[in-house]
Amino acid sequence: AQHFLARAKQHKHLGAFVAIHEDTTLAQARAADALIAQGKGGRLAGVPIAHKDIFVTKDFPTTAASKMLKGYQSPFDATVVTKLTASGAVTLGKLNCDEFAMGGANENSAIAPVGFDAAQPVRNPWNIERVPGGSSGGSAAAVAARLAPAVTGTDTGGSIRQPASFCGITGIKPTYGRASRYGMIAFASSLDQAGPMGRSAEDCALLLSEMCGPDLDRDSTSLDVPAEDFTAQLNDSIEGLRIGVPAEFFGDGLSADVRAAVDASLKEYEKLGAKLVPITLPRTELSVPVYYILAPAEASSNLSRFDGVKFGHRAQKYADLNDMYKKTRAEGFGDEVKRRIMIGAYVLSEGYYDAYYLQAQRIRRMIADDFQTAFKDCDVIAGPAAPTTAWAIGGKSDPVSNYLADIFTLPASLAGLPGLSLPAGFGDAGMPVGLQLIGNYFSEGKLLNAAHRFQ
Numbered sequence: 001a002q003h004f005l006a007r008a009k010q011h012k013h014l015g016a017f018v019a020i021h022e023d024t025t026l027a028q029a030r031a032a033d034a035l036i037a038q039g040k041g042g043r044l045a046g047v048p049i050a051h052k053d054i055f056v057t058k059d060f061p062t063t064a065a066s067k068m069l070k071g072y073q074s075p076f077d078a079t080v081v082t083k084l085t086a087s088g089a090v091t092l093g094k095l096n097c098d099e100f101a102m103g104g105a106n107e108n109s110a111i112a113p114v115g116f117d118a119a120q121p122v123r124n125p126w127n128i129e130r131v132p133g134g135s136s137g138g139s140a141a142a143v144a145a146r147l148a149p150a151v152t153g154t155d156t157g158g159s160i161r162q163p164a165s166f167c168g169i170t171g172i173k174p175t176y177g178r179a180s181r182y183g184m185i186a187f188a189s190s191l192d193q194a195g196p197m198g199r200s201a202e203d204c205a206l207l208l209s210e211m212c213g214p215d216l217d218r219d220s221t222s223l224d225v226p227a228e229d230f231t232a233q234l235n236d237s238i239e240g241l242r243i244g245v246p247a248e249f250f251g252d253g254l255s256a257d258v259r260a261a262v263d264a265s266l267k268e269y270e271k272l273g274a275k276l277v278p279i280t281l282p283r284t285e286l287s288v289p290v291y292y293i294l295a296p297a298e299a300s301s302n303l304s305r306f307d308g309v310k311f312g313h314r315a316q317k318y319a320d321l322n323d324m325y326k327k328t329r330a331e332g333f334g335d336e337v338k339r340r341i342m343i344g345a346y347v348l349s350e351g352y353y354d355a356y357y358l359q360a361q362r363i364r365r366m367i368a369d370d371f372q373t374a375f376k377d378c379d380v381i382a383g384p385a386a387p388t389t390a391w392a393i394g395g396k397s398d399p400v401s402n403y404l405a406d407i408f409t410l411p412a413s414l415a416g417l418p419g420l421s422l423p424a425g426f427g428d429a430g431m432p433v434g435l436q437l438i439g440n441y442f443s444e445g446k447l448l449n450a451a452h453r454f455q
């Protein structure tokens with residue numbers, strides 16, 4: 001823990017951490033040492049990890065990278081945090097992210113990282129002029145720069161897989177419902193999932209095994225499926241594994257350098273005994289408009305709780321109750337969050353609900369069905385995690401181009417399928433490329449095994 005805290009200090013220019021409490025961490029580490037000495041430590045005994053600032057924590061403040069929650073202190077831990085702590089993990093601190101997890105570059109944080117007076121974009125350790133991806137950008141940067149051996153992230157539309165890809169690490173989003181959402185600040189509840197990010201599939205398997213499991217009393221979408229030991233399958237052979245390669249993931253939008261790295265890793269898989277099978281996911285392109293209707297719709301509803309009464313920020317001066325709501329929300333939310341609340345309120349409004357929201361729900365179902373058709377011919381699906389490598393900070397300022405960059409992670413999110421990104425070489429300017437593996441429901445073990453065999 002001391003080693004990683006020192007590294008976090010040395011690399012504070014990355015902006016990865018938004019909260020560090022050295023005393024708290026070291027007290028946890030000493031308690032872990034005492035348990036280990038008695039032979040009682042859990043599987044993660046003494047392993048220092050850090051949490052995306054979307055998980056509420058009782059020993060550290062929680063902001064969701066929003067001014068709305070600046071100074072907020074949760075009285076309880078998120079279930080994922082409770083489970084990892086129970087397994088012996090020591091918390092190094094809280095990690096920067098996009099405000100309420102909305103974004104794909106970690107340029108939307110409204111909270112000053114440790115060592116800064118004002119909010120900053122998180123920097124990619126491979127090239128500090130580039131973004132680390134997002135929304136779990138602080139998480140990915142921390143692992144890539146070795147400020148933590150492993151961390152938690154959340155993935156609504158790609159926020160674990162895309163930053164893992166941009167920072168050259170491994171990250172997995174499990175099947176929707178595997179990990180409890182209790183204490184995970186809600187963005188789009190039908191999509192939000194927690195998952196680990198680490199240096200290897202092996203580390204992710206260990207963390208994921210400790211994170212998952214039913215939490216039926218606290219999260220109604222939690223699945224009644226027992227926690228699994230995902231490390232048990234890591235050494236299975238992948239001889240004969242059928243890897244589906246979707247044509248739609250290799251179209252015009254894919255940059256040549258990413259394509260070359262992904263093609264080369266698929267060839268590696270063939271050498272390892274896997275069989276490549278051409279497949280089609282015909283509604284891939286529709287996943288962008290569908291997601292950017294459904295996620296804002298759910299966000300507009302979830303974020304209504306931030307009204308200046310129950311949580312966090314409240315405007316200082318106001319005329320009456322309505323004025324208090326308006327000023328509080330105008331001051332507390334950043335531009336991207338406001339944009340999504342407006343889009344969400346619009347697509348849910350009378351007269352537009354059928355045309356947008358319901359239509360998007362129907363196509364979401366078809367996207368999920370397309371995957372089931374594809375899984376008749378293959379065991380896992382492989383393709384790029386993102387169309388390009390990490391772009392320059394400030395280089396993609398219009399929202400639509402940001403949204404379009406999510407095209408390869410959104411389909412699995414909409415279908416609720418598990419997805420993983422593993423390092424697959426480098427693209428232009430030496431920036432990392434991620435290979436995405438998507439599996440059928442509850443196939444996390446298979447995905448982690450396939451990634452581990454490659455690593």
Ligand code: GLN
Nearest residue numbers: 101103104156157158159
């Ligand atoms: N980039 C996507 C968005 O902005 C995904 C974010 C996420 O998965 N939290 O919504």
